[in-house]
Amino acid sequence: MASGARREVLGRIRAALADRPSPEPVVRDYDTCRAVDDAVGLFAERVADYRATVTWVGAGELPAAIAAALRARSARAMLGPPDLPGDWRVPDVEWHLDEPPLVVERLDSCDGVLTGCAIAISETGTIVLDAGATQGRRVLTLVPDYHLCVVGADQVVVSVPEALARLDPVRPLTFISGPSATSDIELDRVEGVHGPRTLDVLLVPTAGT
Amino acid sequence: MGTGGVTWLGTPAFPEAARAALSDTQLRANLHKATSTIRGKRAGAVAELPDWERLRRAGEAIKDDVLAQLDGYLEQLEAAVTARGGVVHWARDADEANAIVLRLAREAGTDEVVKVKSLATDEIELNEALAAGGVPAVETDLAELIVQLGRDRPSHLLVPAIHRNRAEIRDLFRREMPDAPADLSDEPRALAEAARAHLRRKFLSARVAVSGANFAVADTGSIVVVESEGNGRMCLTLPQTLITVMGVEKLVPSWRDLEVFLQLLPRSSTAERMNPYTSIWTGVTPGDGPREFHLVLLDNGRTDTLADAVGRQALRCIRCSACLNVCPVYERTGGQAYGSVYPGPIGAILSPQLLGDFHDEQAASLPYASSLCGACFEVCPVRIDIPEVLVHLRGKAVEAKGSRSPEALAMSALGWVMAGPRRFEAAQRLGGLAGAVGGGTIHRLPWPGSKWTAARDAPAPAREPFRAWWRRTRG
């Protein structure tokens, strides 16, 4: 039956295209990148538009900034990917690294999660995770109510086309633009539904510092 | 064979359904507020991109290429998904798709599935089929939940509960959601919070999820789901089994093509630079997300639509709903009057084609649910010439029922839809009831409607851009 459906649908398509349409070629004359004076500044501004907070952090100040952010959010139990850098694991916080993989009840009982990211997009204020270094699997940044994300200025690209060109399509990808939100009531965006309701971004000069 | 809920059984033809909607002043107020807000915001989001028109043209060309080589791209997609550990299923119609999903859910040993908003599954009435098969589906998108709890019908592509305002939603939650706080306010934030609490346990324990797809990339096998709330991410990553149902036309040929659509879609639909969450996955990733991934490719009238050289452009649609938000007819009647899961201008051209039966009075009335003002074409991110298709389908409707007078039908559908006779005349004169859309070409109705359009077109009206007129006359 299944292969019958396949054959029939493909057959219908070929019959439907009997007129051999020859569409116009795709012209990619849109901007694949755009010159921006301060790409990182623009990123910070656009993330803040989504009511996420952005903090600029100098080289070597990251642990202090992490500690301050967690204190401000009263986050005492934190999740992290297995490869969370040692100096990100600031003291006076209970750290739960995802190795071996944590059960969902544990993910749900933590106050937040700390990760890095793959790249970030200025124009749209987007953070992209690809389950690579300092990120872990997708549920880590989904179940807890608070996401603290470290973004390196060297990870910021200006446009969506630049971002896609840098990503590996077969990795599981999550594009995050602000905290979870809905426009379902009177088409007005309000923050905070099923994903993390709070997103804080720490901007460091280079990823991995 | 069943086409499911492309059109809802028992819905009266558009004129009659619209008349009922028009007498509902609450509905009209809700719609006016929501659509006028989003119109302004969308214009701002679009104006930010200097290359918007070039992106639209690229979007159009990419989708036309998909349609012209759909068989090859589908085979490519199937091979890529299979190579990455997914299983691809093909469904000729709604019944076949529903049977596949029900079988897969049962095989996974679940008695309930969680669902992320998907028009394709609404179209095939999957929830009804699953419930009848003993595996009820829980809608997890806030607006879908509002519709499901209210035993209501959707009225907008993106925001199916757009016809409900915050106070109505609060009352519904208090009534139908046992765990909603007794003192629940009508603040959108509080309502969202109530939905979060209500669905949390379901998400964390769900074994099977059903989703739709916004895009599928033929050469990599990657599937894209664009959302806001995080309910999509919950469904796509927590359960062991994920079943995605998508129409066969939702493809893009290559990874790079997403750079066009991930810009066009959010700005056109919610008027955001980017929606909060976009998930992209390819087959199964060991140790991250579902262990089983099934992709159901759905025809259900799409190949028939593809066979119509004029009408096939409707298959370019990326379901952004911009055309609904600018449509003067939609704003007055709301979505339910269209009697279909696809309302508004796109519904008026897509529903009758998917159904493929112009003898069906309700379906045949849909191409008349428009004043041909052209606002929908102006905003469409993939440049679907909706007025052109409307006129074409009116011709088909007339052919199917020789005795039906298109003029009488059109007038009965619209004469009273527009608020008053004087405004209606202004619309004809300025927006051009049968007037030009794009590129200065005049679209004429085929015979026998041509007499009627000719009368309205001569002399060629000095055209004011529709949006300018709309803004001016609506205030």
Ligand code: SF4
């Ligand atoms: S027809 Fe165009 S404007 Fe309307 S929903 Fe589809 S893509 Fe959007």
